[in-house]
Amino acid sequence: MTNAYREIFAAPGAKAFSSAGLLARLPLPLTHMGILTMLSETTGEYALSGLVAGAFTFSMAFLGPQVSKAVDRRGQSRVLPLATGVSVLGLGALLICATTGAPSWTLFLCALVSGLMPSMSAMVRARWTEIYRGTPRLTTAYSMESVVDELTYVIGPALAVVLSTALFPQAAPLFAGLLLLVGVALFVPQKRTEPPVKARADNAGGASAIRSAPVLLLALVLLCGGAVPGMVDTMGLAFAEEQGDKSLAGLVFAVYAIGSGLSGLLFGARQPDVPLPRLLLFGVGGTALTTLPFLFVDGVAGMVAVVFLAGVFFAPTMVVIMGIVERVTPEHQLTEAMTWMIAGLQSGIAIGAAVSGVLYDRFGATAGVSVALVAGAVALLIVLCALPMLRTRLTSSEQATGAEHAPRAGAAAPGEETTAPVGC
DSSP states (O other), X not given: OHHHHHHHTTSTTHHHHXXXXXXXXXXXXXXXXXXXXXXXXXXXXXXXXXXXXXXXXXXXXHHHHHHHHHHHHHOHHHHHHHHHHHHXXXXXXXXXXXXXXXOHHXXXXXXXXXXXXXXXXXXXXXXXXXXXXXXXXXXXXXXXXXXXXXXXXXXXXXXXXHHHHHTOTTHHHHHHHHHHXXXXXXXXXXXXXXXXXXXXXXXXXXXXXXGSHXXXXXXXXXXXXXXXXXXXXXXXXXXHHHTTOTTHHHHHHHHHHHHHHHHHXXXXXXXXXXXXXXXXXXXXXXXXXXXXXXXGOOSHHHHHHHHHHHHHTHHHHHHHXXXXXXXHSOGGGHHHHHHHHHHHHHHHHHHXXXXXXXXXXXHOHHHHHHHHHHHHHHHHHHHHHHHHHHHHHHHHXXXXXXXXXXXXXXXXXXXXXXXXXXXX
């Protein structure tokens, strides 16, 4: 395992851009929880705080792909500074409005503008793709990035709460804005690893990557899949509160991330020789099955035991989905397509957390955790329906590249498995 991950950093500039990308991607989870904590401290209104934080998340889910689309057309170094600047200005205005007691609508407006924050995890993945396209090391790089994403979503919210409660309410969003500026300022000047702007087909026009059937369906799979950790966030906190110690919720979040992170690292190191469509079916099917034990959970101890198993399938499935997207998406739309995957996941987390909270308040714990079961079942249904189309697209991709690229890690060789029936 150690050698596999050491090898991907042998490429010139890999350590530098991945380190800067880590700094620049931490502000996303830090900002969401920072807004929530700041407004709950300054206004005392949890409903308003949650709505404004949700406005930021959904704004980024919509605007992030638009930023990435511009990156695909003009390059990272031209687009990222502008998008970052506007996002930080919006965040700064939000801090001022929250401090001065401005009308509620100003909070929503500033949160929407802050959503122009670029999806740095997609930018980093685009650089790995440019370096290792067509080699087994790309799967290793994607696996590592999924683990890094997990770490940011564990560290970010916890850090936000500490900053805004121990220092002053505006501390977490302020730190997020500064961290974004520093991270992007370190990331952008690294021209050696920046993906060149790819030529667009004459008939490509201004079509969005989300209009591609594989991209749309995989984004929907992640939307449903994201509802599972979203439910874990809400119900972990609810169970911890029932036991009189909200800090226990941190243990639930950490165990989920540990399960996902370990499986992601192992997946990237072992390079399983299994076709991508079959891996997708295994991953989403496993996710759906691991939601069933949630029905029997009635406390933090049970939640901890169950979430580890649920997390095991998360990172590998994310890696497989990114691998499919990389193969079926034209190079001139790749960053946008990857950002749609991340946007789908973020939206699913937000929706899952909100819906499970409403159901828990009205009908109890069983109703709250049922969100994960429904989401897992819908994700599996989408995959079953999409498999024939994905196999066809992957086969076409292999035929188009021919001998130019070696088969991807974990992918079928040309003609292998890709025409098998759904019930593989």
